[in-house]
Amino acid sequence: MSEEKRSRELGMDCAITRRDFLNGVAIGAGGLLAADPVLAALIAQETSQEKAPGYYPPALTGMRGNHDGTFTYAHQLRDGKPWDAAGAAAKTGETYDLVVVGGGISGLAAAHFYRKSAGKGPRILVLDNHDDFGGHAKRNEFRAGGRMLLSYGGTQSIESPGKYSDVAKGLLTELGIQTDRFYKAYDRSLYSKLGTAAFFDKETFGADRLVTGMNATPWPEFLAQAPLSDGVRREIARVYTERVDYLPGLSKEEKLAKLGKISYADYLVKYCKLAPEALPFFQTFTHDLFCVGIEAVSAGACYEAGDDYQSFTYPGFDGLGLPEREKEEPYIFHFPDGNATIARLLVRALVPGAVPGQTMDDVVTARADYSNLDEENATVRIRLNSTVVHVQHAKGPKASKEVEIAYVRSGKLASVQTKECVLACYNGMIPYICPELPEKQKEALAYLVKAPLVYTHVALRNWTAFQKLGVHHIVAPGGYHTYTALDFPVSVGQYQFPSNPEEPMVLFMLRTPCRPGLAPRDQHRAGRMELMQTPFAAFERHIRDQLARMLGGAGFDAARDVEGITVNRWAHGYAFTPNALFDPDWKEEEKPWVVGRKRFGNIAIANSDAGADAYTNVAIDQAHRAVGELAESRS
Ligand SMILES: Cc1cc2nc3c(=O)[nH]c(=O)nc-3n(C[C@H](O)[C@H](O)[C@H](O)COP(=O)(O)OP(=O)(O)OC[C@H]3O[C@@H](n4cnc5c(N)ncnc54)[C@H](O)[C@@H]3O)c2cc1C
Numbered sequence: 001m002s003e004e005k006r007s008r009e010l011g012m013d014c015a016i017t018r019r020d021f022l023n024g025v026a027i028g029a030g031g032l033l034a035a036d037p038v039l040a041a042l043i044a045q046e047t048s049q050e051k052a053p054g055y056y057p058p059a060l061t062g063m064r065g066n067h068d069g070t071f072t073y074a075h076q077l078r079d080g081k082p083w084d085a086a087g088a089a090a091k092t093g094e095t096y097d098l099v100v101v102g103g104g105i106s107g108l109a110a111a112h113f114y115r116k117s118a119g120k121g122p123r124i125l126v127l128d129n130h131d132d133f134g135g136h137a138k139r140n141e142f143r144a145g146g147r148m149l150l151s152y153g154g155t156q157s158i159e160s161p162g163k164y165s166d167v168a169k170g171l172l173t174e175l176g177i178q179t180d181r182f183y184k185a186y187d188r189s190l191y192s193k194l195g196t197a198a199f200f201d202k203e204t205f206g207a208d209r210l211v212t213g214m215n216a217t218p219w220p221e222f223l224a225q226a227p228l229s230d231g232v233r234r235e236i237a238r239v240y241t242e243r244v245d246y247l248p249g250l251s252k253e254e255k256l257a258k259l260g261k262i263s264y265a266d267y268l269v270k271y272c273k274l275a276p277e278a279l280p281f282f283q284t285f286t287h288d289l290f291c292v293g294i295e296a297v298s299a300g301a302c303y304e305a306g307d308d309y310q311s312f313t314y315p316g317f318d319g320l321g322l323p324e325r326e327k328e329e330p331y332i333f334h335f336p337d338g339n340a341t342i343a344r345l346l347v348r349a350l351v352p353g354a355v356p357g358q359t360m361d362d363v364v365t366a367r368a369d370y371s372n373l374d375e376e377n378a379t380v381r382i383r384l385n386s387t388v389v390h391v392q393h394a395k396g397p398k399a400s401k402e403v404e405i406a407y408v409r410s411g412k413l414a415s416v417q418t419k420e421c422v423l424a425c426y427n428g429m430i431p432y433i434c435p436e437l438p439e440k441q442k443e444a445l446a447y448l449v450k451a452p453l454v455y456t457h458v459a460l461r462n463w464t465a466f467q468k469l470g471v472h473h474i475v476a477p478g479g480y481h482t483y484t485a486l487d488f489p490v491s492v493g494q495y496q497f498p499s500n501p502e503e504p505m506v507l508f509m510l511r512t513p514c515r516p517g518l519a520p521r522d523q524h525r526a527g528r529m530e531l532m533q534t535p536f537a538a539f540e541r542h543i544r545d546q547l548a549r550m551l552g553g554a555g556f557d558a559a560r561d562v563e564g565i566t567v568n569r570w571a572h573g574y575a576f577t578p579n580a581l582f583d584p585d586w587k588e589e590e591k592p593w594v595v596g597r598k599r600f601g602n603i604a605i606a607n608s609d610a611g612a613d614a615y616t617n618v619a620i621d622q623a624h625r626a627v628g629e630l631a632e633s634r635s
Pocket of ligand 1: 106156
């Protein structure tokens with residue numbers, strides 16, 4: 001079949017919403033104000049973008065996440081262009097007590113903690129380069145089948161809230177979040193009869209085949225349906241079923257130490273004696289949590305990950321006699337738009353009138369009013385579409401209390417002055433925007449390479465194909481997207497989850513671009529490069545093709561059934577987390593994120609990067625620490 005015919009068959013010419021950017025200006029999509037996009041863009045250029053009618057980023061589809069326009073100036077800095085290449089920054093004349101760079105959960109939490117510790121008086125400005133607040137914690141809205149469907153652009157769930165620090169728990173409580181409500185709100189029975197399938201693609205395994213019953217059917221029976229040789233089938237079934245101590249003669253502590261120092265791929269081949277031909281089945285199991293394949297993740301980390309919620313079960317550990325892993329809380333603490341709700345609740349608390357309502361229920365369907373975020377007389381202002389390019393103490397850190405912040409907005413350089421500053425932005429960018437930091441600190445910050453990943457969401461006309469197949473998860477070890485899942489079944493407030501298969505549904509698809517064979521930080525750099533070179537149309541083609549190949553047998557028709565696509569491209573995704581196979585065993589005071597986050601004069605450093613762990617609670621804790629350091633330096 002010709003490429004053109006296949007594209008038509010997949011619906012590449014179908015009218016779905018692909019609204020992202022017009023001339024670098026975010027435009028409103030659908031929603032209550034449903035303005036004409038071109039008109040909205042023209043108005044946006046005339047006035048403040050965010051005040052334009054129809055400005056509502058959560059409803060934008062197409063390429064989102066680190067969307068076009070967010071990295072232009074940052075990449076110019078990286079490439080050596082001076083921050084003031086466009087001339088002197090126009091002084092806005094604005095002065096603040098605190099300027100926060102980065103409007104993610106850490107930046108918003110920093111503004112919250114600062115205001116709390118300093119009373120209601122301080123004037124605060126939050127600057128962010130995206131068209132929406134929340135950082136990774138973004139909201140995706142679709143309209144399909146005459147209803148609103150919610151989903152998350154990045155940060156998915158409140159994971160293990162019982163393990164949150166008192167500070168992070170306290171913040172959730174102050175915002176009105178009661179995590180125990182999810183035991184009712186999350187419908188754990190809806191998918192109970194649906195299981196996991198594996199999709200074997202022809203490029204990797206020689207033939208396209210969807211095999212249902214993964215992790216539920218006895219392995220030999222399940223694998224008998226897969227396009228694998230008899231030998232490979234036997235090998236995979238063996239490691240899943242035999243209970244062998246592959247590390248005989250070692251104590252439990254020695255076993256754990258050993259597992260921490262070998263890759264999972266090596267463990268399978270060298271210790272479990274798995275035939276190397278069987279490795280492609282497992283290769284991408286680690287993508288979701290670690291953003292690299294099993295050759296770059298330690299066996300110990302896979303052991304710790306256990307049978308995670310996404311159906312990737314790591315064999316080889318059951319016969320080792322290791323202690324039972326601590327039982328995790330269920331993975332149910334999920335708002336319909338993920339942790340974007342936390343960001344929205346923070347904004348509600350910081351900027352009265354920006355997010356209407358008062359409770360964790362009404363926030364879910366509340367429509368944020370972006371025109372309110374940056375009001376002249378407000379004590380807290382949130383300025384979007386603003387990339388900070390330079391941060392400097394006005395007269396050196398010791399001589400002055402003031403910090404000058406320059407940023408680019410709508411192509412123009414502007415500056416504000418502040419008494420104190422929290423950099424809650426990507427830590428790896430700080431050396432470029434704050435060159436006055438000590439060299440050693442800049443070197444440490446530059447080490448913290450973030451991992452790229454893509455959270456694709458597809459609005460479907462209905463989910464009958466999944467019902468027919470009896471699955472809600474699909475693991476695709478060689479697929480363009482390696483994992484696909486029906487959305488989390490959760491209803492909060494007025495928002496009711498589509499629980500009937502005839503209803504429209506949001507589908508989650510995960511892609512983690514990486515380059516096996518390189519060290520993880522280089523894999524992330526290569527993956528990021530790949531992302532930046534992949535246009536939305538290429539993603540769309542892959543998405544439609546993969547869905548057609550996985551679900552076509554159950555009546556799915558990509559041209560008919562896809563109602564909208566949002567590709568959340570996180571070129572700078574998960575925070576750097578040390579990898580026992582590649583990173584030195586640093587002493588506490590030498591850890592690059594510890595060296596990197598040191599307060600410098602009136603500038604403190606937050607973001608989950610500063611805690612070297614990609615979790616919401618870490619972003620909150622780091623914000624609290626940074627604000628505490630500023631307070632300490634004042635006293
Ligand atoms: C895809 C994905 C899924 C995740 N899922 C979960 C999950 O389920 N549970 C969980 O607990 N954690 C999850 N995490 C991790 C979690 O999102 C983060 O730990 C947390 O939200 C990070 O918040 P942050 O404010 O530290 O950083 P960010 O969210 O990255 O916010 C920083 C902001 O600063 C902006 N910025 C950077 N440079 C500049 C500049 N020069 N000028 C202006 N602005 C700038 C950035 O663009 C960004 O908007 C996930 C992360 C990703 C990427």
